[in-house]
Amino acid sequence: MDILNKIVTKNDVEALDKYRNDRDLHKKYEHQQGTWDNVDAFVKWSSSVILFDSIKDSLYPQPGIKVVDLGSGDGPVPHMVADKGFDVVAVDIQKWSFLYQSLAHIVTKDCRDYLRDCENNSVDIFMDGCAVTHFDDSGDEVTPNKGWRSVFRSMYRVLKPGGYFICTSDIDIRTTTCIGEYIIPEDIIRMAEEEGLTLTSDFNYSRDEIWERGRNLPGKPDGPPNLGVACFIFTKPGYKALIDILNIKDSDVAGQGLYAKVDIPKDTILGVSHVIMDDEIHRTPLGGFINHSDKPNCMKYLEGNKYYIKTTKKIRSGNELFLKYSFYEVK
Numbered sequence: 001m002d003i004l005n006k007i008v009t010k011n012d013v014e015a016l017d018k019y020r021n022d023r024d025l026h027k028k029y030e031h032q033q034g035t036w037d038n039v040d041a042f043v044k045w046s047s048s049v050i051l052f053d054s055i056k057d058s059l060y061p062q063p064g065i066k067v068v069d070l071g072s073g074d075g076p077v078p079h080m081v082a083d084k085g086f087d088v089v090a091v092d093i094q095k096w097s098f099l100y101q102s103l104a105h106i107v108t109k110d111c112r113d114y115l116r117d118c119e120n121n122s123v124d125i126f127m128d129g130c131a132v133t134h135f136d137d138s139g140d141e142v143t144p145n146k147g148w149r150s151v152f153r154s155m156y157r158v159l160k161p162g163g164y165f166i167c168t169s170d171i172d173i174r175t176t177t178c179i180g181e182y183i184i185p186e187d188i189i190r191m192a193e194e195e196g197l198t199l200t201s202d203f204n205y206s207r208d209e210i211w212e213r214g215r216n217l218p219g220k221p222d223g224p225p226n227l228g229v230a231c232f233i234f235t236k237p238g239y240k241a242l243i244d245i246l247n248i249k250d251s252d253v254a255g256q257g258l259y260a261k262v263d264i265p266k267d268t269i270l271g272v273s274h275v276i277m278d279d280e281i282h283r284t285p286l287g288g289f290i291n292h293s294d295k296p297n298c299m300k301y302l303e304g305n306k307y308y309i310k311t312t313k314k315i316r317s318g319n320e321l322f323l324k325y326s327f328y329e330v331k
């Protein structure tokens with residue numbers, strides 16, 4: 001399931017049902033208001049964790065990665081991420097009580113003040129589960145939501161180069177600018193880009209088959225619902241996990257894989273996949289995400305202490321890249 005950079009569809013919600021039905025998960029991260037049964041909360045929580053899992057391995061080194069959840073509320077996401085071994089700070093303007101305990105560090109503060117006090121280049125990953133849009137919902141045509149603008153501005157300063165912002169937010173599904181709390185995804189992306197962040201891959205703007213989650217158009221209580229949820233991953237450029245012609249997506253073969261964003265000619269060098277240091281082999285994102293095949297379209301070769309990957313065939317846009325693994329046996 002690929003929920004990255006698009007508005008959540010009905011199919012996504014069906015696929016997320018495994019989280020909705022996972023009673024052990026709900027029991028572990030028990031929620032005061034029983035919100036695991038609330039379709040809107042579970043879609044955002046499970047999408048956040050899926051998106052987090054999709055990028056966490058591309059950051060190196062893993063120990064000490066600092067994650068900040070903006071407007072964490074009493075939701076389970078910061079605790080689920082802390083339980084994966086990450087250093088998590090959960091910031092919210094309100095003081096919440098929690099039914100579960102994790103190593104997440106809870107800070108009761110306005111996120112805009114928290115961000116103002118953060119050092120430059122100090123955070124690896126920011127997360128937002130439909131909170132930023134509530135920080136300051138005043139706005140105008142240029143800045144339809146002042147909360148988003150101020151967060152993007154601070155985030156650009158505070159994120160480490162190559163760091164990420166994972167966001168699952170309520171959005172207005174209309175296509176023309178809406179001022180206020182529920183802005184349209186186009187305006188979120190525009191403001192992020194104006195403040196220097198980039199999307200990790202193209203956003204699919206399609207409103208087809210999207211999952212609409214209640215709330216009616218102002219003044220039309222019986223009209224169609226106009227709220228959706230959009231999932232984004234933004235990054236602060238400066239360091240690139242992958243060259244621009246590749247992206248990481250859910251693979252039909254195993255977990256996530258590497259895909260060509262454009263037609264890639266035969267014999268194109270894609271970068272370093274593994275580095276040998278102190279007799280140990282370390283993988284880069286390229287080496288970490290490429291899947292195995294007995295009929296690969298790429299090969300790796302050694303130069304000095306680095307393995308490089310190059311294409312052995314022309315790879316068409318949208319196709320997955322494969323390598324024949326040699327460091328261990330694939331079962």
Ligand SMILES: C[S@@+](CC[C@H](N)C(=O)[O-])C[C@H]1O[C@@H](n2cnc3c(N)ncnc32)[C@H](O)[C@@H]1O
Nearest residue numbers: 071072073075092093094110111129131134135
């Ligand atoms: C819709 S809830 C989302 C909570 C949580 N992220 C989740 O997914 O369950 C929005 C949260 O944003 C918090 N919030 C609103 N304005 C804030 C601000 N300026 N700074 C920090 N938190 C804020 C609220 O207290 C609330 O907990």
